Amino acid sequence: AQKITQTQPGMFVQEKEAVTLDCTYDTSDQSYGLFWYKQPSSGEMIFLIYQGSYDEQNATEGRYSLNFQKARKSANLVISASQLGDSAMYFCAMRAYQTGANNLFFGTGTRLTVIP
Amino acid sequence: ETGVTQTPRHLVMGMTNKKSLKCEQHLGHNAMYWYKQSAKKPLELMFVYSLEERVENNSVPSRFSPECPNSSHLFLHLHTLQPEDSALYLCASSQDPGVNQPQHFGDGTRLSIL
Numbered sequence: 301a302q303k304i305t306q307t308q309p310g311m312f313v314q315e316k317e318a319v320t321l322d323c324t325y326d327t328s329d330q331s332y333g334l335f336w337y338k339q340p341s342s343g344e345m346i347f348l349i350y351q352g353s354y355d356e357q358n359a360t361e362g363r364y365s366l367n368f369q370k371a372r373k374s375a376n377l378v379i380s381a382s383q384l385g386d387s388a389m390y391f392c393a394m395r396a397y398q399t400g401a402n403n404l405f406f407g408t409g410t411r412l413t414v415i416p
Numbered sequence: 417e418t419g420v421t422q423t424p425r426h427l428v429m430g431m432t433n434k435k436s437l438k439c440e441q442h443l444g445h446n447a448m449y450w451y452k453q454s455a456k457k458p459l460e461l462m463f464v465y466s467l468e469e470r471v472e473n474n475s476v477p478s479r480f481s482p483e484c485p486n487s488s489h490l491f492l493h494l495h496t497l498q499p500e501d502s503a504l505y506l507c508a509s510s511q512d513p514g515v516n517q518p519q520h521f522g523d524g525t526r527l528s529i530l
Contacts, residue, residue, distance in 0.1 A: 304458070333515045343504055345521035352516055391459070397515050403472070404449075404519060406459040 302327050304392050306407035313382045314415050320367070321377045321410045323392030329353075331397035334375040335404070336366065339389040348390075351375055379412075387414045419443040422507050422522035429497065430530050437492040437525045439507030445520070447513045448490040450482060453504040453524070465490060466513050494527075502529045 303326040313319035325334065336348040351359045351366045359366040367376040379386055392407045420441045429435050441448060450462040464472035465484040479501075481493040490507055504526050508519040 331515060333517075335518055337521075343506075343524040343526065345506060345508070345524075347518040347520060350516065350518055393459075395515050403461055403474075404459075408456070408458050 302329075302394055302396055302403070302405045304394055304405050304407035306392055306410050308410045309408075310411045310413070312413050312415055313379075315384060316381055318378060318380045319382055319412065321379070321390050321392075321412065323375045323377065323407060325373050325375060325392070325394050327373075327394065327396045329396035333395045334366070334368070335393045335395075336364070336375075336377045337391045337393060337406075338386075339391060339409070341388070345391070349377070382414045384414050384416060387412060420507055420509055420520050420522035422505075422525050424525055425523060426526050426528075428528045428530060429494070431497055431499075433497075434493070434495040436494065437505055437507075437527075439490040439492075439522055441488055441490075441507075441509040441520070443509055443520060445509035445511050446487055447510045447517075448484060448487070449508040449510075449519060450490065450492050451506040451508065451521075453506055455503075459506070463492075464513060471513065497527075497529045499529050502527055 305324045332353045334351045338346045349361045349364045351368045363380045365378045389409045391409045394405050423438045447466045452460045462476045463482045468484045483491040504524045506524045508521045510517040510519045
């Protein structure tokens with residue numbers, strides 16, 4: 301069975317500082333993809349970054365980077381130089397090949413608040 | 417402007433009403449999805465369509481009925497809903513239902529059942 305765990309219900313970060321949002325996953329598949337999404341209060345889910353299980357380098361997209369530690373089954377999101385607009389819910393998600401790539405499993409999310 | 421548009425943004429309905437949620441994607445994608453987001457619970461995948469064929473139905477009650485007339489449009493028909501069906505319903509699309517394909521979401525329809 302696939303499972304995503306986000307242990308931080310809420311996080312605070314000072315503006316311009318970096319913050320790490322934790323995500324661990326559980327799967328027996330060898331081929332899988334890990335995603336991070338941002339959900340502002342408006343409701344829209346915004347795709348941020350993707351990491352494939354066979355990717356050797358950590359994914360980066362602008363101020364977002366994914367700290368992928370395969371042996372520990374963790375895929376933490378790092379946001380550098382936080383901005384007030386980064387305040388939102390952040391969800392980690394996973395798709396695995398063998399269990400059907402149709403299924404995107406989400407964690408319960410972390411609410412990030414950026415303090416001026 | 418988002419590539420995935422959902423209407424209406426908000427819907428309040430009684431348990432005996434029939435209504436439909438609409439989703440349209442302008443991204444040229446081949447796969448579309450319906451999700452339910454309830455408070456303090458992970459997003460739940462409801463239905464998946466690939467090239468207008470339903471490929472996933474995650475044990476969703478029959479009071480929810482999806483329809484995909486073409487690869488750009490997806491509907492969710494609602495009838496005789498229950499109060500526990502109140503939630504944010506999110507539509508998403510992806511190029512195809514592949515492991516490495518990110519899904520692009522709409523703004524959602526916030527549904528309240530009286």
